[in-house]
Amino acid sequence: MKRPKISLSDFRPQIERVERRLFLKRGLSLGALTMLSGCTLKDDDAVDRLLFAMSRFNDRAQAALFDPNKLAPVYEEAEVTTPFPFNAFYEEKLAPVIDAENYRLRLSGLIDNNAPWTLRELRALPQATQITRHVCVEGWSAIGKWGGVPFRTFLERVGADMTARYVGFRCADNYSTSIDMPSALHPQTLLALDFPGHAGETKYGFPVKIRIPTKLGFKNPKHVTEIFVTNDNPGGYWEDKGYNWFSGS
Amino acid sequence: MSAGAARKSDDILHPLLLRIVHWINAFAVIVMILSGWRIYNASPLFGFEFPVGFTLGGWLAGALAWHFAAMWLLGLNLLAYILYGILTGHFRRRFLPLWPGPVLQDLKDAFAGRAVHAPGRYHGGQRAAYVFAILSIILAIVSGLAIWKPVQLQELTALMGGFEAARRVHFFAMGALVFFIVLHVGFAVGVKGVLKPMITGRPERAE
Numbered sequence: 001m002k003r004p005k006i007s008l009s010d011f012r013p014q015i016e017r018v019e020r021r022l023f024l025k026r027g028l029s030l031g032a033l034t035m036l037s038g039c040t041l042k043d044d045d046a047v048d049r050l051l052f053a054m055s056r057f058n059d060r061a062q063a064a065l066f067d068p069n070k071l072a073p074v075y076e077e078a079e080v081t082t083p084f085p086f087n088a089f090y091e092e093k094l095a096p097v098i099d100a101e102n103y104r105l106r107l108s109g110l111i112d113n114n115a116p117w118t119l120r121e122l123r124a125l126p127q128a129t130q131i132t133r134h135v136c137v138e139g140w141s142a143i144g145k146w147g148g149v150p151f152r153t154f155l156e157r158v159g160a161d162m163t164a165r166y167v168g169f170r171c172a173d174n175y176s177t178s179i180d181m182p183s184a185l186h187p188q189t190l191l192a193l194d195f196p197g198h199a200g201e202t203k204y205g206f207p208v209k210i211r212i213p214t215k216l217g218f219k220n221p222k223h224v225t226e227i228f229v230t231n232d233n234p235g236g237y238w239e240d241k242g243y244n245w246f247s248g249s
Numbered sequence: 250m251s252a253g254a255a256r257k258s259d260d261i262l263h264p265l266l267l268r269i270v271h272w273i274n275a276f277a278v279i280v281m282i283l284s285g286w287r288i289y290n291a292s293p294l295f296g297f298e299f300p301v302g303f304t305l306g307g308w309l310a311g312a313l314a315w316h317f318a319a320m321w322l323l324g325l326n327l328l329a330y331i332l333y334g335i336l337t338g339h340f341r342r343r344f345l346p347l348w349p350g351p352v353l354q355d356l357k358d359a360f361a362g363r364a365v366h367a368p369g370r371y372h373g374g375q376r377a378a379y380v381f382a383i384l385s386i387i388l389a390i391v392s393g394l395a396i397w398k399p400v401q402l403q404e405l406t407a408l409m410g411g412f413e414a415a416r417r418v419h420f421f422a423m424g425a426l427v428f429f430i431v432l433h434v435g436f437a438v439g440v441k442g443v444l445k446p447m448i449t450g451r452p453e454r455a456e
Contacts, residue, residue: 051311054318065401072400133412135399138309139292141412214400242310244317249400 059246066248068182072213075131081142084196086203087217088173089237095203096172096223103207109168109228112159119207122193125149125157130188132213134220135249137238146211147194152185160229168234169210172223177236179212179219180246188213216247262369262446267339270330271447277323278386278426280305280315285423287312294420317397324390327383344376352377359436366440368452382429389422 086092104116129147136142155162162185168178183189190211195204205222212220218238228234239245263271286299287306306312334340355373358364364372371379395406395415409415437444442453 051314051318054321055314058317065398067401070401070403073403133399135412136292137313139288139294139396139416238310242314244313249398 055242055244058244062246062248063180063182066180066182066214068186070214072132072188072249075133075143077131077145079143080131080145080196082196084144084204085136085140085142087136087138088222089175090173092203094173097202098172098207098223100207103225105208105224106226107158107228108226109230110161110164111229114158119193122149122154122191122208126153127193128190129194130190130211130213132188132211134213134217136217137243137247144196145194146190146192146196146209148190148192148208148211150187151189151191151210152187154191155184155229164229165231166229166233168228168230168236169221169224170226170228171221172225175221175223175237176234177219177221177239178234178245179210179215183212183214183248186212186214214249216249218243219247260369260452261450262452263450265450266333267330268447268450270326270333273322273326274330274386277319277326278430280319281323281389282423282427284312284315284319288316289420294416320390320393323386327386327390343371344380347373347376347380364440366443368446378429378432382426382433385422385425385429389419389426392416392419392422395419 086095088095100119103119105118105122106116107114126149127147128150129145131143131145134142134144155167160167162181165181166178167181167184168176170176192205192209192211193207195201195206195209197204205224208224209222210220210224219236233245235245283303283305287301287304288309290298290301290304291309304312306315352373355364355375356377359372359374364374366372391405392409392415394402395409396412396419399406399412399415406412406415409418437447445451445453
């Protein structure tokens with residue numbers, strides 16, 4: 001019996017056709033995938049980038065909408081929410097307790113006189129009180145009473161560069177946030193020294209909180225230990241995790 | 250078109266511009282509702298939460314990012330639609346008259362499966378339903394702005410009865426819209442030959 005001789009060269013045209021077809025197919029599916037995913041092969045990233053860009057657009061839209069002379073509505077003493085809700089990125093019992101005598105408010109950045117402040121010195125500055133609504137990014141709201149130094153007065157006193165773009169805050173609980181200068185200079189923005197709750201209760205921000213009724217709650221830092229003025233957006237604890245930076249009310 | 254004139258099968262029922270506006274609106278409304286449910290869950294107003302599997306955004310910050318991105322799409326698209334509807338007479342032709350008597354009768358017929366579907370003309374039930382949907386979206390937007398900017402737009406917030414009342418108005422506007430969507434999708438799928446024209450613009454050929 002004669003065995004049929006099989007030679008690869010006899011099949012070359014067919015093999016080439018199959019190879020060509022496979023190449024086209026693979027090329028097509030790769031192309032389709034790239035189109036769907038915005039060229040990164042990871043479509044989550046394209047969506048995230050779009051949402052991030054929209055959040056920065058919303059920063060600018062809110063800054064444009066911000067009226068430096070428009071006051072937040074004020075309320076009567078009887079309307080204050082009691083007990084005032086506690087909210088932080090940690091449990092209530094972990095709120096920092098700061099010794100009033102040893103406390104110093106540090107200053108840095110674009111500030112002429114960056115000597116630290118004691119509580120007694122802050123108390124000696126002109127004081128104001130307000131009863132305003134605290135609106136949380138989660139949706140709930142509460143009315144509270146705060147007292148302290150109008151923040152504009154404080155910034156003027158220390159010789160802060162008011163043409164700078166940002167004011168940043170660092171806190172004893174490792175929290176941080178930052179705001180735009182127009183919001184810092186708003187007449188109701190307060191370097192608060194008196195807080196909701198009964199005397200001696202420290203969890204709402206003792207000894208220094210920045211109360212900004214034109215911003216959502218998380219833009220109102222508690223237990224502030226350092227204030228700095230800068231032209232580079234410092235971001236913040238929640239802002240860096242994806243919450244909108246401007247977050248105005 | 251004069252009354253009684255026969256429609257040719259290649260007549261456009263829904264102009265291209267309106268079809269585009271419709272599907273952009275559908276996308277924006279769904280994004281707003283699903284991300285809104287995730288935001289609601291962060292601080293539930295009533296004694297329940299939305300199942301996380303039916304929400305958008307993954308967590309509060311993600312849901313807020315979706316919500317505040319899609320709101321521009323929803324608002325600008327709606328503005329284009331309203332301008333078109335008023336300037337071309339589309340609203341007047343399609344949504345009027347809205348007398349309660351005939352509307353109620355047509356609604357009853359629609360739920361009984363006896364509604365008369367003349368291509369290019371809405372019966373009273375449809376007219377009432379679409380006006381209801383548009384008003385629900387407008388109420389959702391206005392109450393949403395009142396929640397978003399209770400200081401800068403405080404006059405609007407006061408109009409809604411204050412911040413906490415505005416949250417409830419926003420919730421019920423969403424509820425009204427979901428109610429409409431369930432019926433609308435039900436009829437679009439259930440009534441023969443009404444879904445395709447919203448995509449192609451042309452009535453389905455009787456073949």
